[in-house]
Amino acid sequence: MPATPVRAARQADGAFLADMVVEAANWRPGTHRPRHQVLAGEDYLRYLAGWMRPGDAGVIAESPGGEPVGAAWYRMFPRTEPGFAYVGTGVPELIIGVRPLWRSHGVGRILIQALCEHARAEGYGRISLSVERGNFASTLYRSEGFAVTRAGIGRDTMVKRLP
Numbered sequence: 001m002p003a004t005p006v007r008a009a010r011q012a013d014g015a016f017l018a019d020m021v022v023e024a025a026n027w028r029p030g031t032h033r034p035r036h037q038v039l040a041g042e043d044y045l046r047y048l049a050g051w052m053r054p055g056d057a058g059v060i061a062e063s064p065g066g067e068p069v070g071a072a073w074y075r076m077f078p079r080t081e082p083g084f085a086y087v088g089t090g091v092p093e094l095i096i097g098v099r100p101l102w103r104s105h106g107v108g109r110i111l112i113q114a115l116c117e118h119a120r121a122e123g124y125g126r127i128s129l130s131v132e133r134g135n136f137a138s139t140l141y142r143s144e145g146f147a148v149t150r151a152g153i154g155r156d157t158m159v160k161r162l163p
Contacts, residue, residue: 004107006114009058009073014051016060020071020097021047027135046083047075047095055092057122059114061107070098072111074119074127084130085157087149092119094129096137108137112144120162128159 009017018039025038038044058073074092077083085093094115098107119127129146131138132155146158 004061004063004069004102004105004110006059006061006110009052009060009071011052013058013060013068013071014048016068017051017058017071017073017095017097018048021095023097023099024095027132027137043084046077046081047073047093057092057115057118059111059118061098061102061111063102069102070096070107070111072096072108072115074115084155085128087126087128087157087159090124091126091128091159092124094127096129108140109144112140116144116160116162124162126159126161128157130155130157 018035021044022033022035022038025044026032039048055076056073058071060068061070063069072094074094075083076090076092077086079086079089083093094112096108096111098111116127129141131141138156138158141158144160146160148156149159150157
């Protein structure tokens, strides 16, 4: 595939980020939860509600024709309302989704690298994510420097240091 351009996410990208939450929730081949079902769940909605609130940042990968094909973004959560990958105050939680046809073509890696570089430039020392056990993306996360810091029921929390 040709090079994948990446741009900063904007407030208007909220609907596409919702699409990517649905893709992330439906990572397992052979299973498909409808969009309305995924987005009705508070666990996933927390990563979208009020998109581009202070502290939010993200990147969008586009096809050569300019169509969005993947996104990675982070949010900050308070201890009282943690996300799946909450590890502490001041550690942003990364969320990533890539359209199925674009998976295994380096898009996820490009997105992770761009977002981690942005987080580093913003002064963050770590970034976290949550991955369900068995998700093939965990290999990508490990290769990008994420390590499991907390094993949960069916999912692991991974953290990357941003030197």
